[in-house]
Amino acid sequence: MRCPWAENSPEEARYHDDEWGDPVHDEHRLFEMLTLEGAQAGLSWRTILNKREGYRRAFRGFNPELVARFGKADAARLVADAGIVRHRGKIESTIGNAQAMLRLRDAGVLLDALVWSFVDGAPVQNRFKRHEDVPAESPASKALSKELKRRGFRFVGPTTCYAFMQAAGLVNDHLIGCARHGAVAEHARPA
Secondary structure: OOOHHHHOOHHHHHHHHHOOOOOOOOHHHHHHHHHHHHHHOOOOHHHHHHHHHHHHHHOHHHOHHHHOOOOHHHHHHHHOOOOOOOOHHHHHHHHHHHHHHHHHHHOOOOHHHHHHHOOOOOOEEOOOOOHHHOOOOOHHHHHHHHHHHHOOOOOOOHHHHHHHHHHOOOEEOOOOOOHHHHHHHHHHOOO
């Protein structure tokens, strides 16, 4: 059994089965996940999954050092790129978020350490039985959103942050009856 949201398409099923909820600590991958969750606002997750390779190409593998150097011409080029969501605000926020990541790094803070600090460094193991019980946000996602905004990130509201926390494994929101719940919980345990 899978979480019900993953039954809508083969792409969503693969994403659910292979990566959703696995703890992520890689900086480029966290930047990608934060970008894609922000891009998803107002759209279906399937749309974003179908454009993920386009995003990876357009944003240079989500390398913040490269994306932070994008200028107005790059933003204009990306608005015309059908391989991504062509929303100027979301595109400009990705560039700005890359710059914010570099400012974090210059201050001696990695995005990994920052986001994981909101769950005390270990995934929260939720035990929801029904999809309807899974919240859209949490006190931790509200606090993370506030801190990211304070540090110059955009398109990081509490709901986006909660979806990011789910995807990056900061919270295990696979339902109790889902085959992945136990596997993700076991994967999250320290060695």
